[in-house]
Amino acid sequence: MTSIEHVLSDLNEPQRQAVTSTQGPLLILAGPGSGKTRVITHRIAYLVGHDDVAPWRILAVTFTNKAAREMRQRVEARLGDVARDVVLGTFHAICARFLRTDGQHAGIDRSFTIYDDADQVAVIKRVAEDMNINTRQVPERAILSAISRAKSELISAYDFASTTHEYFTEVVARSYERYEQVLAANNALDFDDLIVRTVNLLRDHAPTREKYQDRFLHVLVDEFQDTNIAQYQLARLLAAKFGNICVVGDPDQSIYSWRSADIRNILDFERDFPGAQIVLLEQNYRSTQTILDAAHAVISGNEQRKEKALWTDRGEGEPIVMFEAYDERDEAQFVAAEVASLTKHGMRLQDIAVMYRTNAQSRALEEALIGAGIPYQLVGGTRFYERREIKDVLAYLRLVHNPFDAVAFTRVANVPGRGVGEKTMEQFQRWAATLGLPLYAALQVLAAQQDGNITPEIARMPRHPLAARQATALRGFLGIIDELIALAPDNPLSVLVGGLLDRTQYRRYLFDEPGRGAGEDQQSEAEARWANVQELAAYAAEFDGLAGGEGLAAFLENAALVSDADEMAEGDDAAGRATLITLHSAKGLEFPVVFMIAMEDGVLPHVRSFDTPAQMEEERRLCYVGMTRAKERLYLLRAFRRYGGGASQHNPASRFLRDIPPSLVSARADASEPQEPMRYRAPAPRDDRPEVPGSDAFHGGERVRHPKFGEGVVVGCKTSGGDQEVTVSFKGVGLKTLSLSIAPLERL
DNA sequence: ATACACGCGCTTTTT
DNA sequence: GCGCGTGTAT
Numbered sequence: 170m171t172s173i174e175h176v177l178s179d180l181n182e183p184q185r186q187a188v189t190s191t192q193g194p195l196l197i198l199a200g201p202g203s204g205k206t207r208v209i210t211h212r213i214a215y216l217v218g219h220d221d222v223a224p225w226r227i228l229a230v231t232f233t234n235k236a237a238r239e240m241r242q243r244v245e246a247r248l249g250d251v252a253r254d255v256v257l258g259t260f261h262a263i264c265a266r267f268l269r270t271d272g273q274h275a276g277i278d279r280s281f282t283i284y285d286d287a288d289q290v291a292v293i294k295r296v297a298e299d300m301n302i303n304t305r306q307v308p309e310r311a312i313l314s315a316i317s318r319a320k321s322e323l324i325s326a327y328d329f330a331s332t333t334h335e336y337f338t339e340v341v342a343r344s345y346e347r348y349e350q351v352l353a354a355n356n357a358l359d360f361d362d363l364i365v366r367t368v369n370l371l372r373d374h375a376p377t378r379e380k381y382q383d384r385f386l387h388v389l390v391d392e393f394q395d396t397n398i399a400q401y402q403l404a405r406l407l408a409a410k411f412g413n414i415c416v417v418g419d420p421d422q423s424i425y426s427w428r429s430a431d432i433r434n435i436l437d438f439e440r441d442f443p444g445a446q447i448v449l450l451e452q453n454y455r456s457t458q459t460i461l462d463a464a465h466a467v468i469s470g471n472e473q474r475k476e477k478a479l480w481t482d483r484g485e486g487e488p489i490v491m492f493e494a495y496d497e498r499d500e501a502q503f504v505a506a507e508v509a510s511l512t513k514h515g516m517r518l519q520d521i522a523v524m525y526r527t528n529a530q531s532r533a534l535e536e537a538l539i540g541a542g543i544p545y546q547l548v549g550g551t552r553f554y555e556r557r558e559i560k561d562v563l564a565y566l567r568l569v570h571n572p573f574d575a576v577a578f579t580r581v582a583n584v585p586g587r588g589v590g591e592k593t594m595e596q597f598q599r600w601a602a603t604l605g606l607p608l609y610a611a612l613q614v615l616a617a618q619q620d621g622n623i624t625p626e627i628a629r630m631p632r633h634p635l636a637a638r639q640a641t642a643l644r645g646f647l648g649i650i651d652e653l654i655a656l657a658p659d660n661p662l663s664v665l666v667g668g669l670l671d672r673t674q675y676r677r678y679l680f681d682e683p684g685r686g687a688g689e690d691q692q693s694e695a696e697a698r699w700a701n702v703q704e705l706a707a708y709a710a711e712f713d714g715l716a717g718g719e720g721l722a723a724f725l726e727n728a729a730l731v732s733d734a735d736e737m738a739e740g741d742d743a744a745g746r747a748t749l750i751t752l753h754s755a756k757g758l759e760f761p762v763v764f765m766i767a768m769e770d771g772v773l774p775h776v777r778s779f780d781t782p783a784q785m786e787e788e789r790r791l792c793y794v795g796m797t798r799a800k801e802r803l804y805l806l807r808a809f810r811r812y813g814g815g816a817s818q819h820n821p822a823s824r825f826l827r828d829i830p831p832s833l834v835s836a837r838a839d840a841s842e843p844q845e846p847m848r849y850r851a852p853a854p855r856d857d858r859p860e861v862p863g864s865d866a867f868h869g870g871e872r873v874r875h876p877k878f879g880e881g882v883v884v885g886c887k888t889s890g891g892d893q894e895v896t897v898s899f900k901g902v903g904l905k906t907l908s909l910s911i912a913p914l915e916r917l
Numbered sequence: 918a919t920a921c922a923c924g925c926g927c928t929t930t931t932t
Numbered sequence: 933g934c935g936c937g938t939g940t941a942t
Contacts, residue, residue, distance in 0.1 A: 233932075261932050286931080287934095360932055428931065527929050549931085557933070583920095590920045639919095730932070753930045775929055791930080920942075927934090 180204075180211065187448045188212045191220055191387070194442035196435070197417040200479045201464075201797035202455025202759065205417055209389060210240055212415065213255060214247040216387055224254035228385045228407060230400075232392035234259055234731055236757055240391075256385075260400050262730050264363040268370070269722070271377045275370040278872060278917050280722065280880065282357040282571045283729035287555070289313055289359050291576045296347045299602075307340050315341040316348060320361035321397035321429035323368060354607060354870060355575050364399045371406045382410035392757075393418030393438075397429040405441065414442070420475065421468050424753060424791045426783070432473075453479045455759050457486025460803050463829045464796040470828050471786045487802050488835040491826065494808045497530075497767070501537035503806065504764050508543055508747060511762060511802075518544060522748040522760040524795050526773045530766065531749050538747065548750040554728055558679065558698040559705055563728055565669050569653045570721050572900050573607040573872075573882060581646075582608075585678035588642040596634050597643060604630055605869040610882045610898030612647045615640060617904050624906050626885035626896040649673060654901030661713035662720040666706045675702065752795045763799035765792075768807045769820035792825045805829075867895050872917040878902045880917070 177185055184204055187197045188211045199205035213229065216222040231237040237258045245252040256263065268277055284292065293309045293316075296302075302312075315338070319329050326349050330342040352359065358366060371378045388408040390396065393416040396404070408414035416438060423432050439445055453461055461479050468474070494500035508521055523534055528549055538545050553559060561584050564577040572578075579598075583589040601611035615633045617623065619640050633640060649672050656668050670676060679702075680695045712720040748760065752773075767773060774788035796803060805826060810819050867873070871883040873895075881899035893909040907914065 259932065363932090424930075425932095427929080529928065555933075586921075588920075592919060751930065772929095777929065787930095918942105920940105922940080923938085925936085925938105 177211075177215075180207075181452055183448050183450050183452075184208050184211075187450065188215050189219075190446050190448070191216055191413065193412055194438070194445035195415040196393075196438055196445050196447045197415065197450065198447065198475075198477065199417055199419055199450040200453060200477055201419065201422065201794070202453040203450035203479070204452075204454055205391075205419075205450065206236075206240065206243065208450070209391060209417060210243040210247065212389070213244050213252075217248055217251065222386055224248070224251045225256065226384055226386040227255045227389070228263070228387070229255060229257045229389040230260055230263060230391065230404065231257070232259065232395055233757070234262065236391065237262075259730065260396075260403065261360060261363050262726075264367040264403070265726055265730065267367050267381070268358070268363065269726075271370060271374075271380075272366070274374040274377050275366055276917075277358070277366060277370075278356050278880070280356065280571050282355065282567055282574045282577070283363070283726065284352065284355075284357045284359045284576065285554075285729055286360075287560070288357070288576045291579070292348060292351050292355075293344065295575075296344050296351060300343060300347060302340055302344065307337060311337075312341055312344045316345045317359075317361050318429050319345065320359075320365050321399050322431075323365060323399050323402065351575070354573070356571050356573050356872065357576070361399070364397075364403060368399055368403050368406065371403070378406070381407055386411050387413045387415070390414070390416045391418075392422075394420050394423035394432060394435060395425045395428075395430040396434055398431050398434070401431070401434040401437070412442070419477075421471075421477065421790055422756065422794050424756065424787060424794055426787055449477065451477060451479055453481045454483075455800050456481060456797060457483055457801060459486050459488060459833050460796065460799050460801075463489055463803070463833045464793050466828045466830055466833075467789060467796065467825050468793040470825070471789050473783075473786055489829065489833050490802070490804045490835050492804065492806050493822075494806060496808050496810045497533045497812060498537070500766055500806050500808045501533040502541075504534060504766065504804075505537040505541040505543060507764070507804065508538075509541055516762060518745050518747045520761040521764075522750055522755065522758070522762070522798065523764040523766060524750055524752050524755050524798070525766050526752060526775060526791075528751060530772075534749055534766070538749075543747060544745055545747040545749055548748060549754050553701070553704075554731070556698070556701055558675075558702050562666070562669065562675070562702060562705055563725070565650075565653065565673065566666070566721060567725060568609070568650050569657050569665065569669075570718075570725055572609040572650060572654065575608050578608045582643065583646075585673060585675065587645050588638070589646065593635060593639040593642065596639075600631070600633050600635075604884075606884060606898070607870070607882055609647075609650070609900075610884055612643060613898045613904050614884060616644055616647060619644070622904075624896060624904070626887065626894075626906060627904075630885065651901050651903075657721060658718055661710075662715070662724055663706065663710040663713050665721065666709045670702065670706070752791050755798050756794050759798050759800055761800045762802045762804075763795065764804040764806060765795045766806045767811065767820075768805045768823040768826055769811065770823055771820040772811070773823055773825070789825060792823070867893070867914070867916075873897060873914040874917055875899065875905075875907070875912060875914055877912075878905060881905075 177188065180188060187195070187208045197208065199208070209229065213227060216227060217224055229240065231240060241252060241257050244255060265283065269279055272279065290309055290313065293313050297304050297309060326345040329345050371381065385407050388404055390404050404414060418435060420432060420435055423430060426432065458481055461481055465479060492503055494503050504523055511521065512518060525531065531547055535547065561581055564580040567574050567577040579594065582594060598608065601608050604611055604614065606614065614627060614630065617627055618632055652672060653665065653669055657665050676699055679698050709724055712724045715723055773792055774785055778784035778788045807822055867883045867886045869883055869885060872880070873883060874880050875897070878899040879902070881897040884896045884898050884904060886893060886895045894906055895909060895914065896904055896906045898904055
């Protein structure tokens, strides 16, 4: 066991305690730079090496995919290949996996699609339209975030409806119910569902619960301060049998309460697990004492806080630099000039990061850096997976995987343009809605009607309202989808992607469609877009090893759950480039040199946080997170005037700057008056959800599976004599009318 | 009547 | 990058 001795020898005393206290609940409060990741990876190594825990019986949850990957690498460095067996990932990725394997016990189809933010907006838009909600008065975003908040507190649509008495929440309640129906009809889960449905699955299905509870001897949760109630309940459920739950977090770095992260989880932990050990990691190995003192001065302004005193033996270091520029361009030029000067003195570009509150602020910086010839990498911003061409291709792939996905359907039904305009889609959608069918199933009905392929079922349905030209245009789309569906099962994913690009003529669409201009700009834009598509195709090829359908499923899951911050360049790719990054994305990272720009009231703290003290405290934590990223040098910049929201305006210096003792700063300008905040809203209570009533007869829109034809949706159903005849729209097959006595259908 | 290109204004933070 | 309004093409 010399390797274990070795593992422990390079830890300080509290760290060692955090690593070796393997029995029972443990709360690790870890300040920034206190070796938190080290402690977690060492702990996993210790569990395997010293306690003889099988790696596959350890569950470690992180906040980002990037953190998960990094952790896996570091565990691998200690343990070798067995590290692969540790279950390690984000809450969302882990839950997605659980639901793919065991979701059927909670009525979840294996081929479910994961809806990202944009997909959710598309759904809620339709919902609002259907329900005559004025989205000027009640914006979609507001409805969506209320729904998300409810879900993250495990409040179902049913519960929500029963607790509401004001206009806004009533609108939300009605939308929530409808939203859930639409998601179900599309065979889709949103991000919150991944967690909520897993919690429900474990709670309601004993065999699955026991399977996972028996399996996970140890549960570790990183960034615990950023978990929401549903995530905490999930961790609790999973650790319930052995009680070995270790959570690591720092309340001072909680910056995701707007995403329903709940600081109460840390407080509740001590209540839920009485006698839990608590370890405080206060020695900082990252920053100079000057930086720590300044950061501490800022965070001390928060009242809702447990005191934690960071210290370092790294010495005082350089004073903090403050600078007031004239405007944002001037500010960006200061950054560029300073970066140039630092590199002249031996600093490497990859050691430098510029941080800001909102993504839009990267613009001026990019211009200045380009102007100064300084290479940079932009984290976040317009993300790869949010590009139009990428979303188009993904929408096609999603349809192949799950043709009942209405969001994907409407996105690409007319991409490339095939004469299916707004009016056509509107009429078609309305008709599909009166049939109560998914768009894909309705399109199959339409095809049958146009071909005069009329079964009694179809004869009873209203005929589609489209002109022949419109109907034919839509059928062209159906043809493509069905061809691709036929291609999918027996071919590697890259063949499917190739077939899709080929069949849709996507390249020609990119280069020709904007058409007649033929200017150089247009040409290069098309080339850039095509390059993105190629990149996506290359990425898809990495899934070729998996059998047809599995590759597609894994690829789509990845695309939905991976963010660009995860993809942040490291090692060779990062060499020679400065980093531009939001304060939120910067959490967990460190750089020798950090610039924080726009240190102004209205930006940091953000205007939208002036309403409540809780929000203001979160802004302060965000500032603290940014400052504590810096190892050696910290620059705090602001501008006299800034162009925000159309007009240029003057922002007072950030109130956070006033808390930094002048002795730590090399140059300083005065700050001005603060503003005072107000009330805050208590969360709604939680309760159990109702049982779904069952029925024997099949009804329209219901999802079924047939041993030969695969998955489908019931289009119509009639009883003749003792038998039931059901017409079903099958994925890639078309309409089939079946006698239940001959061909039993499995309800999904 | 319908489809589509183009210009304008807006965007807190993200799994 | 998206929604919206406007003008032009089929």
